[in-house]
Amino acid sequence: MSQATTTQPPSSGPATSSGPNAAAVASAYTSALEVIAAVEPDVAAAIKGELANQRRQLKLIASENYASPAVLLAMGNWLSDKYAEGVPGHRMYAGCEMVDRVETLAAEHAKALFGADHAYAQPHSGIDANLVAYWAILAKRVELPALEEAGAQHVNDLPKDAWDRLRHAFNDQRMLGMSLDAGGHLTHGFRPNISGKLFDQASYGVDPGTGLLDYDAIARQAREWRPLLLVAGYSAYPRNPNFAVMAEIAEEVGATFMVDMAHFAGLVAGKVLTGDFDPVPHADVVTTTTHKSLRGPRGGMVLCRGEYAPFVDKGCPMVLGGPLPHVMAAKAVALAEARRPSFAAYARGIVDNARALAEGLSRRGAKLVTGGTDNHIVLMDVGASFGLTGRQAESALLDAGVVTNRNSVPADPNGPWYTSGVRMGTPALTTLGFGPSDLDEVAAIVTDALRATQPASATSKAKYTIDAAVAEACRRRCAELLAAHPLYPEIHL
Ligand SMILES: Cc1ncc(COP(=O)(O)O)c(C=O)c1O
Numbered sequence: 001m002s003q004a005t006t007t008q009p010p011s012s013g014p015a016t017s018s019g020p021n022a023a024a025v026a027s028a029y030t031s032a033l034e035v036i037a038a039v040e041p042d043v044a045a046a047i048k049g050e051l052a053n054q055r056r057q058l059k060l061i062a063s064e065n066y067a068s069p070a071v072l073l074a075m076g077n078w079l080s081d082k083y084a085e086g087v088p089g090h091r092m093y094a095g096c097e098m099v100d101r102v103e104t105l106a107a108e109h110a111k112a113l114f115g116a117d118h119a120y121a122q123p124h125s126g127i128d129a130n131l132v133a134y135w136a137i138l139a140k141r142v143e144l145p146a147l148e149e150a151g152a153q154h155v156n157d158l159p160k161d162a163w164d165r166l167r168h169a170f171n172d173q174r175m176l177g178m179s180l181d182a183g184g185h186l187t188h189g190f191r192p193n194i195s196g197k198l199f200d201q202a203s204y205g206v207d208p209g210t211g212l213l214d215y216d217a218i219a220r221q222a223r224e225w226r227p228l229l230l231v232a233g234y235s236a237y238p239r240n241p242n243f244a245v246m247a248e249i250a251e252e253v254g255a256t257f258m259v260d261m262a263h264f265a266g267l268v269a270g271k272v273l274t275g276d277f278d279p280v281p282h283a284d285v286v287t288t289t290t291h292k293s294l295r296g297p298r299g300g301m302v303l304c305r306g307e308y309a310p311f312v313d314k315g316c317p318m319v320l321g322g323p324l325p326h327v328m329a330a331k332a333v334a335l336a337e338a339r340r341p342s343f344a345a346y347a348r349g350i351v352d353n354a355r356a357l358a359e360g361l362s363r364r365g366a367k368l369v370t371g372g373t374d375n376h377i378v379l380m381d382v383g384a385s386f387g388l389t390g391r392q393a394e395s396a397l398l399d400a401g402v403v404t405n406r407n408s409v410p411a412d413p414n415g416p417w418y419t420s421g422v423r424m425g426t427p428a429l430t431t432l433g434f435g436p437s438d439l440d441e442v443a444a445i446v447t448d449a450l451r452a453t454q455p456a457s458a459t460s461k462a463k464y465t466i467d468a469a470v471a472e473a474c475r476r477r478c479a480e481l482l483a484a485h486p487l488y489p490e491i492h493l
Pocket residue numbers: 063124125126127128185187233234235260261262263289299300
């Protein structure tokens with residue numbers, strides 16, 4: 001296993017600071033922006049503007065984070081120029097030695113970090129990782145038996161009638177995944193996504209009284225539905241699913257068990273989620289993003305048991321475009337960072353901060369889905385708490401300097417566009433060095449802003465008014481918190 005080559009930020013400072021490398025990072029960005037500005041000044045201006053925006057607003061978007069300068073810099077270079085279809089040591093292009101090196105490093109770091117048999121670092125995003133996983137599962141469970149039955153080695157060897165039967169069989173498989181309004185993701189078999197067009201999907205929800213997963217109900221549904229594939233994982237569920245129990249359900253009905261840990265991969269990496277709550281030992285296939293709580297570059301990954309590895313490795317060109325070597329390099333850097341003890345402290349901080357946010361909101365009268373949180377997410381019912389739609393609350397919070405996103409709550413009366421909820425998460429603020437007392441002040445800002453917000457009319461679910469003086473005071477308080485916890489403090493643009 002190669003050793004990490006990045007410099008660890010000082011434990012007292014924000015994880016976005018480069019510690020002893022601060023001067024080098026500052027000059028790297030100043031120089032890079034000069035070079036870009038000489039060709040297209042508007043792009044250089046937009047890059048500077050984005051940093052200014054991110055420094056101005058409290059980022060409570062649960063799926064966002066701040067990658068370290070080392071991760072960001074690993075992406076901006078000539079690795080980007082290389083074509084590398086295939087896998088390390090087995091490519092369709094010559095001259096891939098360095099791509100092999102970074103892809104192998106990313107996979108080795110991922111295997112060691114998560115204890116996985118196999119890791120595939122090529123997916124360009126979480127959606128792509130799920131597509132790779134679905135097609136790998138279909139290849140193993142549907143295509144391989146069809147090839148064996150026909151005595152063929154490859155789909156190209158099948159006669160037309162056998163191929164037609166196989167094509168229809170792909171489309172005839174069942175999936176069971178978490179419902180959208182319980183916190184599931186569109187890629188878990190919903191019609192607007194290709195997974196819903198591919199699979200015949202049924203979804204499990206949460207207990208209407210508690211908002212929690214009901215494993216007995218899921219088991220009953222699985223016995224009836226008999227899916228080929230059981231999917232766990234969420235975008236907006238503030239508790240930790242028990243993957244050992246879900247794996248037993250999958251095994252009983254003969255389903256492949258897949259977990260999409262896109263949101264909580266950082267909590268798995270940081271060993272906050274262990275035992276029954278760590279998906280890797282329990283699932284056949286685990287997919288993830290690398291840019292949310294894992295704090296790497298924008299991208300995805302698939303981890304799997306050895307028996308699925310040859311199928312997962314065919315992700316490109318099955319469903320993926322050519323690999324992005326520069327992003328795989330950044331994944332290797334981020335995974336090296338995540339293997340350090342400081343990342344475990346970071347992961348614990350995310351959860352402590354989420355709990356402080358939830359307690360601060362509840363103490364000030366806000367109603368939270370499931371009554372609180374055990375992970376990085378707090379889902380606030382703004383309809384029940386403040387008489388607002390999610391859309392109105394999201395916009396008012398932005399006026400107050402807080403970036404969130406609206407989200408459905410279970411059995412949401414306002415549907416998936418306007419919603420009745422606001423989802424908040426603590427990975428980004430924890431990266432900046434925020435602690436529980438800061439999150440209590442964030443809870444105060446959020447509730448003050450929403451108490452000062454009213455629907456503008458009885459008919460519009462989008463229009464609202466917010467008291468301008470309160471919004472201004474909230475922005476000032478956000479600025480004070482952010483000044484105490486600066487983003488990339490060494491970069492002066
Ligand atoms: C559970 C889950 N899976 C997959 C994705 C998709 O990730 P990406 O946006 O990287 O494609 C998301 C992101 O929203 C997610 O929350």
